Amino acid sequence: MVQPLGYLKESASQTAGPYVHIGLTPNFSGIDGVYESDLGAIMVTDKTLGRRITITGRVLDGTGTPLKDALLEIWQADAAGLYNSPSELRGSADPNFSGWGRSATDGVTGEYRFETIKPGRVPFKDGRLMAPHISVWIVARGINLGLNTRLYFGDEEAANAEDPVLARIEHRVRVPTLVAMADGDTYRFDIHLQGDKETVFFDI
Amino acid sequence: MTDLSNRKPETGAFFSRDRLWHPPGLTPGYKTSVLRSPQKALLSLDGTVSEITGPVFGHSILGELDNDLIHNFAKSGESAIGERIIVHGRVLDERARPVAGALLEFWQANAGGRYRHKKESYLAPLDPNFGGCGRTITDADGYYAFRTIKPGPYPWPNGVNDWRPAHIHFSVFGHGFAQRLITQMYFEGDPMIWKCPIVQTIPDKAAIEQLVAALDWGNTIPMDARAYKFDIVLRGRRSTLFENRMEGN
Ligand SMILES: [Fe+3]
Numbered sequence: 001m002v003q004p005l006g007y008l009k010e011s012a013s014q015t016a017g018p019y020v021h022i023g024l025t026p027n028f029s030g031i032d033g034v035y036e037s038d039l040g041a042i043m044v045t046d047k048t049l050g051r052r053i054t055i056t057g058r059v060l061d062g063t064g065t066p067l068k069d070a071l072l073e074i075w076q077a078d079a080a081g082l083y084n085s086p087s088e089l090r091g092s093a094d095p096n097f098s099g100w101g102r103s104a105t106d107g108v109t110g111e112y113r114f115e116t117i118k119p120g121r122v123p124f125k126d127g128r129l130m131a132p133h134i135s136v137w138i139v140a141r142g143i144n145l146g147l148n149t150r151l152y153f154g155d156e157e158a159a160n161a162e163d164p165v166l167a168r169i170e171h172r173v174r175v176p177t178l179v180a181m182a183d184g185d186t187y188r189f190d191i192h193l194q195g196d197k198e199t200v201f202f203d204i
Numbered sequence: 205m206t207d208l209s210n211r212k213p214e215t216g217a218f219f220s221r222d223r224l225w226h227p228p229g230l231t232p233g234y235k236t237s238v239l240r241s242p243q244k245a246l247l248s249l250d251g252t253v254s255e256i257t258g259p260v261f262g263h264s265i266l267g268e269l270d271n272d273l274i275h276n277f278a279k280s281g282e283s284a285i286g287e288r289i290i291v292h293g294r295v296l297d298e299r300a301r302p303v304a305g306a307l308l309e310f311w312q313a314n315a316g317g318r319y320r321h322k323k324e325s326y327l328a329p330l331d332p333n334f335g336g337c338g339r340t341i342t343d344a345d346g347y348y349a350f351r352t353i354k355p356g357p358y359p360w361p362n363g364v365n366d367w368r369p370a371h372i373h374f375s376v377f378g379h380g381f382a383q384r385l386i387t388q389m390y391f392e393g394d395p396m397i398w399k400c401p402i403v404q405t406i407p408d409k410a411a412i413e414q415l416v417a418a419l420d421w422g423n424t425i426p427m428d429a430r431a432y433k434f435d436i437v438l439r440g441r442r443s444t445l446f447e448n449r450m451e452g453n
Contacts, residue, residue, distance in 0.1 A: 008298050008437045010219075012411040013226045014388040015234070015402060016373065019319045023311025023373055026337045031320055034276050034335050035267065039309075062239035069323075075258065075381040085257035086213040087379065100259035107322075122253050135254050139386055142236030144227035144405050146384060150254075165249060174244075193240050203221065203246040204255045204382045 013146065016139035020071045025104045040073065040102030043116045047096040050079025050117030054186040055151065058110045059138060062194035066110025070140035074101045074114055074151075076133075081120030105140075118153070124164045131159035131166070138191060148202045151189050154181045174200050216442035217251030218382045219298055227405035234401045235362055255382040256441075261307040263341055270339050273312070273352035277335030284334035286315025286353025288429040291389070291417065294346040295376065298440030302346025306438070307377040309339040310350065317356030317368075326358050351429065357396055369396035369403070378438040389434045390416045 021029035025038040044052065055074070058066040076099050077083050084093035084100075093099065099119075103112040121129040134151040152160050160166055160179065169175050177199045180187035191199045229241030249255070269276035274284045291310075295303040313319050313336065316328035320336050334353065342348045352372070359367050371388045378384075390397050397403055397416065406412050414437075423431035 006300060007440065008296060008300050009225055009411065009414065010222065010298055010439050011385065011387050011414060011437045012406045012408075013385060014373075014406070014415070015237075016375075016386045017388075017402075018323065019311060019321050020373070020375075020386075022319060022321055022335075023309050023337050024375055026335070029321060031277070031335045031337060034337055035270070035339075039261075039265070065239075067240070073384070075254070077254075083253060083257040084259065085379075086260060087215045087257045088253070089213070089215055090253075098259050124252055125250070130252065130254070133254065135381055137381070137384055140240065142234070142238075142240035144229055144231060144234070144237060144241070145223075146386060147242065148382070165252070168249075169247065194243050198242060198244050200244075201242050201246050202249045203223070204218075204249050204251060 013144060015141060015144050016071065016146075018069050018141040020069070020139060020141075021104045024071055024102060028104045038102070040100055043098065043101040043114065045096055048117060049094050049097070052185060053116060053118050055114040055116065055134070055180065055189055056111055056186060057180075057189040057191065058112070059105060059140070059191045060193065064195070067105055067140050068107050068110045070105040070112070070138060072103050072105070072112050073137045074116070075099060075135040075137075076116065076119040077122050079117055079120050081122045083122070121159065126164070128162075128164055129159075131156050131163035133163075133165075136191070147193075148204050149191065149199050150178055150202070151187070152179045153187065154179050169200060174198075214379065214441050214444075215256060216444045217256055218380060218439040218441055221439065225408055225411050227407070231405040234405050237405070251380070251382055256380045258378065258380040258383065260305060261341060261377065266339065266341060271350035273334070273336065273338045273350065276338060278333035282333050284314065284353050285331050286334075288351070289354050290349060290351055290423065290425070290429050290431040291372065291434055292347070292349035292420075292423065292431060293417075293434040293436065295342050295348065295378070295436045295438060296346055297378070297438050301440075302342070302344075303378050303438055304342055304344045304346055305379075306342040306346065306348075307339065308342070308348055309337070309375040310372050311337045312352065312355040312372045313358055315353050315356050317358030328356065328358070354391070362401055366401055367396060367399070369394045369400050374436065376436055376438060380441075383438045385436075385438060387415060387436070391432065392416055392418050
């Protein structure tokens with residue numbers, strides 16, 4: 001016999017289901033008056049430091065049909081590359097930027113949308129800088145465990161070329177699935193759940 | 205947020221997720237998963253600062269009735285119809301430590317099994333006094349509680365005759381973005397749990413039983429509400445004592 005480790009098992013995930021918007025974006029889903037506003041709907045104020053950008057796109061299933069019942073959350077560093085989190089030990093992040101946003105996909109077009117700022121660079125575990133990126137989490141009906149991916153920026157070619165996470169993608173043809181294309185200050189990032197263009201998802 | 209513990213902030217990466225315990229992506233018995241599950245292998249990424257950090261939600265975001273679904277949508281002086289219950293428990297991590305300051309958001313059908321949603325097609329009636337969403341934040345011991353009515357089971361288009369057991373959806377925000385979790389709570393003694401294709405996406409019976417809340421007679425409030433106890437476990441964190449990191453990071 002050995003001493004028991006005493007660890008617990010993580011609660012198993014279950015799909016967010018078709019009505020995730022009721023729980024996480026009730027005002028968007030038409031349930032007014034319970035919360036003043038939906039959490040994560042507004043990321044940026046006048047005081048937030050950094051370049052304003054828009055991120056928009058769709059989540060597409062294996063037939064190329066956009067999901068109209070999905071929910072996305074993003075998590076990113078501030079303009080100086082600091083996270084607004086107690087676990088951030090490198091310095092204090094911009095107090096006017098939480099770094100976290102939440103968006104429901106539209107019931108007609110399937111588009112999600114975030115108004116945010118361009119994040120700064122943050123270090124990989126070995127101290128090398130990663131390219132500017134945003135962590136993305138996707139849940140929906142039919143997704144049994146939330147999917148994690150990253151958005152990188154199409155106009156950061158030099159930084160992307162030396163990014164240690166992108167470098168780990170063996171099949172180089174898949175790297176563009178993580179790169180949002182710039183059109184002025186708007187970045188378009190479609191997420192493909194399946195198929196030739198299947199987005200690289202992470203086991204983080 | 206006010207600092208809820210004297211422990212210094214934790215910066216270790218999370219325990220790797222046991223993907224044999226969670227449902228796999230592709231579960232043909234749950235038909236919608238077939239076209240929505242990635243088919244290529246996930247890329248393994250031991251947590252960087254982008255994954256081990258996460259936003260903090262202060263108690264200031266909470267309204268007085270956010271943890272009372274019986275009243276938070278009801279007209280003044282009225283209340284939602286149904287079996288009055290209290291759901292309470294703790295959020296722990298895999299090391300059995302309480303997760304303080306965790307944001308819990310929950311949503312559910314009304315007592316008749318009907319959601320307040322434009323795409324809902326079940327013929328059960330809406331309750332004008334029930335919205336179906338609520339939220340709370342765990343205290344320093346990882347404890348939470350909210351009041352609601354017991355949701356009804358409902359049919360859904362999957363197989364010809366599939367029904368969801370009574371359940372409450374939970375979204376949980378711990379301390380790191382990699383701890384993010386959505387799950388569902390079921391009710392002790394419900395025979396429909398074992399007939400549900402969504403429950404059956406979970407391969408391990410013990411993992412299913414961990415999602416079944418026990419009737420908590422001790423905490424039942426006489427002449428008011430029965431209690432159900434539901435503990436939630438999030439991923440644990442490695443200690444950083446021996447992490448190999450560059451000086452100064
Ligand atoms: Fe449901």
